[in-house]
Amino acid sequence: MSDFTVTQTKSKNGSDQKQLDTLRSLGLRRIGHTVQVKDTPQARGMLHRVRHLVKVEDNG
Template sequence: MATIKVKQIKSRIGAPIDQKSTLQALGLRKISQVVEVEDTPSMRGMIRKVHHLVEVVK
């Protein structure tokens, strides 16, 4: 299955608890950390929820 690389670009400090939980579910803990996740509709929704804290890396 296809994968997406996601990079955290901003801090989770000050973000609502549900967005912090979403970052944790994506596997992101630190700024500039890159994780590779499967390209599924649920993962796309999670990325969309925290789009201001992460970016999709090619």
């Protein structure tokens, strides 16, 4: 299984509660924060929900 490098590129201001919860579940805290996320169907769904706020790079 490969990983994704996810970086928050935009502010979460103005986002709805589901998007805020998704960012928190991914482990993102602020603009410029980067985390490693395992490539699972659940993670892909979360990344799809906040795709306008993050940059995703494939590590695998």
